Amino acid sequence: MDQSGAPLRWWQTRKFVALATLIAIVPLMWPEIPPLVDLPGHMARYRVQLTPVEQAPWFADWFNFEWSLIGNLGIDLLVVPFAAVFGLELGVKLIVMTIPALTVAGLLWIAREVHGRIPPTAMFGLPLAYSYPFQFGFVNFALSMGLALCLFALWLRMGRLKRVGLRAFLFVPLSCLLWLCHTFGWGVLGVLAFSAEMIRQHDARKDAGSGHWVESWIRAGLGCVPLALPMVLMIFWRSGDHVTGQTADWFNWQAKVAWVMMVLRDRWEFWDVASTAVFLLVLFKASRDPAIEYSRNLVLSALFLGAVYLLLPRIVFGSAYADMRLAPFVVAVALIAIRPRIGMTVRHAGVVAMLGMTFFLARTAGTTASYWLFDRDYDTELAALDKVPAGARLVSFVGTNCRNEWKMSRLEHLPAIALVRRLAYTNDQWSMPGAQLLTARYSAAGMFAHDPSEIVTPGWCPREWWKPIDFSIARFPREAFDYVWLVRTPPFNPRYASDLDRVWRSPTGASALLIVNRGRPTPQIADEELYPRWFLELRARRIRERQLELPPPPRS
Incomplete structure (x- = not known):
């Protein structure tokens, strides 16, 4: 009733x-991991939160976690x-x-x-x-x-x-x-x-x-x-x-x-x-x-x-x-x-x-x-972690495009599972003091320390912070990372990766795990090859403006 x-x-x-x-x-x-876009990134934060200092002392060099x-x-x-x-x-x-x-x-x-x-x-x-x-x-x-x-x-x-x-x-x-x-x-x-x-x-x-x-x-x-x-x-x-x-x-x-x-x-x-x-x-x-x-x-x-x-x-x-x-x-x-x-x-x-x-x-x-x-996609990509040692420093790049496609790949933060399962560094954590308990402090990584540096595109996208795959491969700091995890990235110029060796490749060939070969020289790539023309012109104009604002040198 x-x-x-x-x-x-x-x-x-x-x-x-x-x-x-x-x-x-x-x-x-x-699904073993619920295929929700941001969830793997949150799980990585939980791993840092739950791991005792003596089990992963290197976390202190990478992240700052405060309740x-x-x-x-x-x-x-x-x-x-x-x-x-x-x-x-x-x-x-x-x-x-x-x-x-x-x-x-x-x-x-x-x-x-x-x-x-x-x-x-x-x-x-x-x-x-x-x-x-x-x-x-x-x-x-x-x-x-x-x-x-x-x-x-x-x-x-x-x-x-x-x-x-x-x-x-x-x-x-x-x-x-x-x-x-x-x-x-x-x-x-x-x-x-x-x-x-x-x-x-x-x-x-x-x-x-x-x-x-x-x-x-x-x-x-x-x-x-x-x-x-x-x-x-x-x-x-x-x-x-x-x-x-x-x-x-x-x-x-x-x-x-x-x-x-x-x-x-x-x-x-x-x-x-x-x-x-x-x-x-x-x-x-x-x-x-x-x-x-x-x-x-x-x-x-x-x-x-x-x-x-x-x-x-x-x-x-x-x-x-x-x-x-x-x-x-x-x-x-x-x-x-x-x-x-x-x-x-x-x-x-x-x-x-x-x-x-x-x-x-x-x-x-x-x-x-x-x-x-989505769970099948996760299983395919996470097979790369079998080749990643504990405590490794990974820079990860996940491919997307400038179009807002209806189906999100759910791979955007999947590299964070490397932190969950291998206690490895990943560059997809959010670093927003006051909004999250964890912030990235790995200064050696530079612009590749945190989200959205993991997102790469075929070219520069308007109104987005994402970087092209060519730029990311050429510019990530080699001294800060041991491995590069490519997750369904667009094609890139192999000359920009001349110091990287492949140690794993997905069955479809769309993803790969590369290791930094420190015995080879880092490729030297000019800015003109990587940045769009409008950016180079804007930068040159601002340099000229700063030079005009400087006081004249003192007379000797």
């Missing part, structure tokens, strides 16, 4: 919620006990598997609390557990969002049961823990809770004959005070001298429209865009079908999240794609806001539920196949 006493349908039972949660983890069961109170520590903290029990790689995999499960459970729980029962349309939102931000490997963010959805459902439940005092007591520490996982999840919980409190307070005042929206707004703000303590933590975090990172790229409307169309971006563009079109079709149909309506509570939540999405810049505190991360959750909340009117027939509701479940299963099957293919 649901809250109204009516019998539950199959999609409204606890067994179904448990089944949907289990289905959500199926794509992650086979600090920042709003981005979700898996960094969880991996400590998980790695102790399961090992680093399996421990990370198990944690990552909880993210889509929490997201699915949270969406269904919210729908049940708001509507009194899970509406048949809720299944259409479940594929967003594998949204583009998750595919990108923003794992602390994704974990915090899954937790935020579940905590919002708990917030709604305790409000419905009129346990507001107990809720206030519980959510002070819960909000702090969520902020510690990732700031974004805490912020989203605050927006969702505030919008829900506005509706609750308005309805309560309306029943009492004084349902003014301004009063409801004020009371909602007071009701959300238990969620405010992390604001103090935020001030401490962002006020340190070590903190870096800009906030930029506001109101990029073209990108914001593109992010909405990419909410399910994975491998096959037509399939992903067509699936996104299903979301838009369901939302449009719900606004026109007299048998379907929207919950005021969740519509207001979706509108508030949508407003935040429009106002967010692309870069916040140096972290890119800040606004993109929110887009799938705006769509998800809007989808679970839909419910059938009382007049919808049981048969009609059953058909809608079957369509939604079919869509969820189809997307899950597609993601499972995609991850299996």
Whole structure:
């Protein structure tokens, strides 16, 4: 029975919620390393974090790792006990598997609390557990969002049961823990809770004959005070001298429209865009079908999240794609806001539920196949590590192009597994003081010390920090590295690698492991061969300008 006493349908039972949660983890069961773009880089940071100094003393020369109170520590903290029990790689995999499960459970729980029962349309939102931000490997963010959805459902439940005092007591520490996982999840919980409190307070005042929206707004703000303590933590975090990172790229409307169309971006563009079109079709149909309506509570939540999405810049505190991360959750909340009117027939509701479940299963099957293919790529490339000794110094180059292709290779940070498995140096770690616990300090590597020096292209790309493969091969400091790991790089001039010997090659020939032969001279390559003409002209002009600014030499 649901809250109204009516019998539950199959999609409204606890067994179904448990089944949907289990289905959500199926794509992650086979791959040894979840094929998420940034995840290998995060795993390398965990390896530095967990490795005792005596086991790898050379880490001190390469990296600086310091614990600090920042709003981005979700898996960094969880991996400590998980790695102790399961090992680093399996421990990370198990944690990552909880993210889509929490997201699915949270969406269904919210729908049940708001509507009194899970509406048949809720299944259409479940594929967003594998949204583009998750595919990108923003794992602390994704974990915090899954937790935020579940905590919002708990917030709604305790409000419905009129346990507001107990809720206030519980959510002070819960909000702090969520902020510690990732700031974004805490912020989203605050927006969702505030919008829900506005509706609750308005309805309560309306029943009492004084349902003014301004009063409801004020009371909602007071009701959300238990969620405010992390604001103090935020001030401490962002006020340190070590903190870096800009906030930029506001109101990029073209990108914001593109992010909405990419909410399910994975491998096959037509399939992903067509699936996104299903979301838009369901939302449009719900606004026109007299048998379907929207919950005021969740519509207001979706509108508030949508407003935040429009106002967010692309870069916040140096972290890119800040606004993109929110887009799938705006769509998800809007989808679970839909419910059938009382007049919808049981048969009609059953058909809608079957369509939604079919869509969820189809997307899950597609993601499972995609991850299996990515896992094969990982196995092929990681065979190079059999030739890498422990503690080696690797400079890695991963090929890409200047086009923003739909299917990301998921290889961008795969070289970080050399640090995970061989305790070797890799040049793909992020070095953002205040945003990560780890920064690169290997000064001998120069411009090849950290991300994005691992990304190489056939030529110079506009508006990108990536370097061409010819430049990277010719200019990386030989004295700083022992090996060069090429991962599906474009062709390059062999003259630039005359002091490098191949020790491994992939079956397709697209990847290779090279060793620096210190018995041969380093190739001397002129800048004119490597830099574009416009750069050389600009540099020459600036040199002339500086010379003109210098005072004349004293007379003898």
